[in-house]
Amino acid sequence: MQTRRVSEKSRLVTLLLALFVGIFGVHRFYAGRVASGILYLCTEGLFGIGVLVDIILIATGSFYDGHGLPILNWDETPKPIITTQSQPFPQRPQRVQTPQPTQKAQYQSNEPTIYCPECGSINDSETVYCSTCGLALRR
Ligand SMILES: [Zn+2]
Structure with a gap:
């Protein structure tokens, strides 16, 4: 049994990056496909055609990240938050309190x-x- 793994990258972010800065290959850098990202950066997104194809692929859920996993989720998969017991702040030396005048009145x-x-x-x-x-x- 093998559950279908999907990319933890956001499909929405990938799509927006492809739409606005796709010619610089930013969406491919984001997806972890650095090599083709550099290629896009040098060729202005394969002369715009590559970006256009990518936008269609992303929109249809056929775009893959650097691990070969399809970018399907519109939201980024939240990573498990590791809660480490934070060290208590080092105690500052307590200031010597000046005697309050009210203490005498109470006495x-x-x-x-x-x-x-x-x-x-x-x-x-x-x-x-x-x-x-x-x-x-x-x-
Ligand atoms: Zn007396």
Whole structure:
């Protein structure tokens, strides 16, 4: 059993190349027929006759690529995409973050006041010594 293999080249691309730049043999270069492509390039597509014949052959699906496979598919056969696990980007050294001013404000809101055990006055949490009696509130 042998499945009929067809060229992976696009018939549409081949046809368009033959139509517009066929005299330079571009469609033959595209199809992988480099030798005849050069011949077309030198002879302006076999004096235009070769190009005309090629256009008919391509349109009727009788044009073959460099491997001898018929160019039949109008779309290019998608090649299997090999998904390689991409390497993670090298970690950049983290920038030393400058302390945010909001952190202090949050700290203050958590401990708003210090109660003085000596005189009973309420002091700001930032206060080291009691504003009333001068007791050391912090060690
Ligand atoms: Zn006090």
